[in-house]
Amino acid sequence: MNAGETQRRPWIVGVSGASGTPYAAAVLRALLAAGESVDLVVSRASRLTLLDETGIGFRDAHWRDDLREWLARGADGRTGTFSGDIEGRLDDVRHWSAGDLAAGPSSGSYPCKGMLIVPASTACVAGVALGLSKDLLQRAASVTLKEGRKLVVAVRETPLNGQTLRHLVTLDDAGVTVLPASPAFYAGATHIQDLVDFVAGRVLDAAGVGHTLYRRWEGELGGGSRSTT
Secondary structure, three states: OOOOOOOOOOEEEEEOOOOOHHHHHHHHHHHHHOOOOEEEEEOHHHHHHHHHHHOOOOOHHHHHHHHHHHHHOOOOOOOOOOHHHHOOOHHHEEEEEOOOOOOHHHOOOOOOOEEEEEEEOHHHHHHHHOOOOOOHHHHHHHHHHHOOOEEEEEEOOOOOOHHHHHHHHHHHHOOOEEOOOOOOOOOOOOOHHHHHHHHHHHHHHHHOOOOOOOOOOOOOOOHHHHHOO
């Protein structure tokens, strides 16, 4: 880095195999809209989920084209919904293969702001809680914890058994923000995208990143219903 240059400090976004790839897409779009840089890790299991939920295959060799198609798609599956919102912003994304344990995010000396796991499966939660590093996603989460950086885990499975609940308490004790993917309805949702954006917005709130993804509660009853008329 030359003198006077600003060091790139991205948010690491990990996508695990739980259902909920629209949540990940909404978080990624909002981070890029906020001018944030992103390091993306898409697990092998999540690629199967992405294919099932959207029909999009995520390939390491063609990740940029696949990511563009994914982020342009709305939560209802319609193509091209957000095309205008992502053009020119993919230059702020760096992709790392999930099997690359020599990648930048695998080291504590790699500069970053923190990590967001969206969505997080129970298997992913267990791996992070136990300190496993079976892939880059888990290794990056372990590094984030040991370096004392912000880690948000948007768990999206139901019901949760006792073992998973204990893992989540372990993460909470370690300073992780445990954020269930639970949409709220007071913001006046009229579309599935509104519910997805609410969860994505709460993830960004936990990370301290500004956004306008949902209407915030202002202490006035009925505000959500009026906003839909």
